[in-house]
Amino acid sequence: MKRAVYPGSFDPMTYGHLDIIRRSAEMFDELIVAVLVNQQKNALFSVDERVKILQEATKDLPNVKVDFFSGLLINYAAEHGLHVAVRGLRAITDFEYELQLSQTNRMLSDGALDTIFLNTSLQYSYLSSSSVKEIASFGGDISQCVPDYVEARLREKFQSR
Numbered sequence: 001m002k003r004a005v006y007p008g009s010f011d012p013m014t015y016g017h018l019d020i021i022r023r024s025a026e027m028f029d030e031l032i033v034a035v036l037v038n039q040q041k042n043a044l045f046s047v048d049e050r051v052k053i054l055q056e057a058t059k060d061l062p063n064v065k066v067d068f069f070s071g072l073l074i075n076y077a078a079e080h081g082l083h084v085a086v087r088g089l090r091a092i093t094d095f096e097y098e099l100q101l102s103q104t105n106r107m108l109s110d111g112a113l114d115t116i117f118l119n120t121s122l123q124y125s126y127l128s129s130s131s132v133k134e135i136a137s138f139g140g141d142i143s144q145c146v147p148d149y150v151e152a153r154l155r156e157k158f159q160s161r
């Protein structure tokens with residue numbers, strides 16, 4: 001059985017992430033979307049909220065599971081018998097960081113964890129969780145960036161501030 005993990009902050013999930021999830025779910029028998037805990041201390045959404053959003057977004061994809069982890073990805077992968085990580089590449093600016101991360105993971109895991117990259121669908125190449133949060137914080141229209149329920153949660157967050 002071919003399995004992979006798609007790790008990230010997903011704070012919050014955008015259509016760009018969902019595009020990578022859908023496309024990689026077609027390539028693997030099982031895809032685990034794993035939310036990284038504590039990577040960003042100033043995350044807007046709690047891990048529980050981020051997991052729930054991802055579960056809602058992927059409920060029509062039976063081979064996608066949502067989980068969370070803290071610490072090193074290589075340890076999570078080893079515990080779950082996973083040997084492939086999926087990451088998305090938006091632009092050349094993502095490449096250097098992603099290359100370094102994937103080589104580090106490969107080295108630290110003695111070659112047990114490889115990374116594959118999917119390039120973003122062009123219509124999402126400009127999208128990032130941080131820009132979505134910034135636009136939402138100023139009351140801008142983010143309907144093309146995230147599903148309705150994520151937009152609603154973002155509005156709640158910024159109204160209560």
Ligand code: ADP
Pocket residue numbers: 007008009010011014015016017020086087088089090094119120121124125126127128129
């Ligand atoms: P991290 O903080 O770990 O980079 P993110 O949640 O921002 O986590 O992103 C997780 C992964 O999804 C990364 O590989 C990132 O490059 C990718 N990604 C983020 N936004 C998009 C997008 N709009 N299109 C394609 N891939 C994306």
